[in-house]
Amino acid sequence: MTTAVFLAHTAAPSGAELATLRLLDALRATGRYRVTMIYTEDGPMVARMRARDIETLVVRGQFDSRAMRIGTGVLGLLTGFLALLRLGWNVGAAVKSAGADVVVAESTKALVLGAVAARRARVPLVWQVHDRVSPDYFGRIPAMAIRALARLACRGQLANSHATATTLPDLPTAIAYPGVELPVTQTDPRTRPAAEAVVVVVGRLSPWKGQDVFLHAVAALTVRPARVMLVGGTFFGEEPYRAQLEKLAAELGVPVEFTGHVDDPSEYLTTADILVHCSVLPEPFGQVVVEGMAAGCAVIAATPGGPAEIIDTGVHGLLVPGGDVGALTAALETLLDDPAARARLARAGRDRARDFDIHASARTVADFLDTMVTRGD
Template sequence: MTKALFLAHTAAPSGAELATLRLLAALRELGRTEVTAIFTEDGPMVERMRARGIETRVLQSGFDSRAMTIGSGPFRLLAGFLALLRLGWTIGATAKSTGTEVLVAESSKALVMGAVAARRAGIPLVWQVHDRIAADYFGRVPTLVLHTLGRLVAAGYIANSKTTLATLRTGRSPAIVAYPGVEFGTDTTPEHCGDQREPEETVVAVVGRLSPWKGQDVLLRAAAAAKVRPRRILLIGGTFFDEEPYRAELEQLAHDLALPVTFTGHVEDPNPHLHDADILVHCSVLPEPFGQVVVEGMHAGCAVIATGPGGPAEIVEPGVSGLLVDGGDEKQLTAALDTLIENPDLRTRLSAAGRARARHFDVDESARTVADFLDTLTRRTDAAGHQNPEKRTPSVERNPHV
């Protein structure tokens, strides 16, 4: 059994952290990988991990996970970088003392810590990449730094989509795609899932933290221009990382457009809201790394509209299991809303096909893919961290979802 330590820099319940929770729970259930999670701060994800029976440690470091956000000044970035290096040294001691065989970094900040930790422990470092490493998201200089650091320290890569993998410079290091998955084994979807309301009663939902690149403002303007306005619009998600002013902008926009918008704030489980919605709209204006809310909406029985390019284009079969529009294009989004709102029968067909499509993204399949990858990688690596060329390298094609 491979002993793996999964390293996260934040314990806030955002998409990447929730995907990691589902993956670790599935790996634990699979029984081929001994998993431990380590966080550099306390927070909701710590208790969630422990509630699922996952060994979880908190490094009481005083580290502020927002110390190195995009747009931080040079001094704040430098201070945060040095703090990550110090944390990495401590984590390396933990990994060494616990007999960890492979370290998995769950973010770019975790990669910095993991580089030091893996070196001290003498074990391979895997970078599990949840974001597109591209200039339109990180900026040119941080993107170059991350690409260089990955090439220098990562013994392997786990990408959350083909879209994400295409932004990485993996060199000769092995890389796989393991999609964030849905836990079908705990399916509590009600029998009436997929029932569609009449046009004037339609409920539209958007799931995701309230952030400008998520495009909730685009959806509001598109909905205001629809031939039949939705009866209700649910904006499901909270604010993180100093994004509170954007919520105020959305509230003002909804008021100005006279739209019936409900702001739920952060919710632990969006499924009850999704089960109540007819249409899920994914409206990111930048290419989404994956878009697990699209799968969740399909699984809940919503007719889905999603934006491309990006991960959602790997999920949605246009016209079959959902509709695709270009990110940031209000006119296309309005046209898609008109098509679905005015046609409950089409919504019903897309809902049924979407539920079937969602089954392709079972977290248990992702867990098997990751377990195979970690097993192979640790067999290829001797105690000094040197690669053994006689062992086979995993490839993207090993992922059953692709």
């Protein structure tokens, strides 16, 4: 049986980390791979991995996962990079002890770790990419540096969408969508009248996720829904953004429920009429879009990016240009005013969500890793 070791620089429960949890569980279930997860800090994801009996190690070093954020100065980036290189050497010892046949880096920072760790353990490195490596997200020079490092250090790449793959260096690449764990029982679409409807946005509170655009769109509605909910917390130094959203909601006169971080948003998704995804930058994939569809929500999602690979607009949901308040307001009006159309989109979306089952994603990853290991023999 092949052994794959996965690396992550943070144990905070954001979208990419939760997708990795699902993947490792499903990859192990194929019976083809033994999996080990290595984090460089303790945190909620360590306990979650271990709760599923996934071997999980913590290798600490002099690196703060909050360092090297988008917008960090040159000195901060260089200091963090050097700390990652040093930590990567220690991680390499753990990778070697785990008997790894291949190492998979689960973030850009983990890519730096993996470049050293895989070299020390003498195994191939694969980068599983959850973010578009583009100037609009990382900045021009950091994006160039990341692509150069991947080209030098990696044998292959796993991209979470075709949109992400277009931003990556020319290496062997497979598209492995972040699969979801489909509900055992189907949930019927909700068809409340507009004034009784529930509309949710699910995801980390972050400026690029566009929750402010959503609030402006709700404020412009002719008939506002009964409940408007922002489901998600703040990570990675973005805590002040929640206060900004609370102030904006008050100024606009839009009553909003802020839930904070929740471990499992399914209870909100299975009761909502409409899920809104409203990122203002192109979304690498948008796994919450699939989760909402699987839960019976009618979904509105922002383009360009991954959601356009999930939704055929007018069939499985509605697509709107990211950051366009008027278009989002119009889409909300359309779905709120016509519960029958809302239900039709929700049912088609629920069927479409089956195409993103985590077990299909795990088979794609297993097949690709097989080629990486074979090439290293």
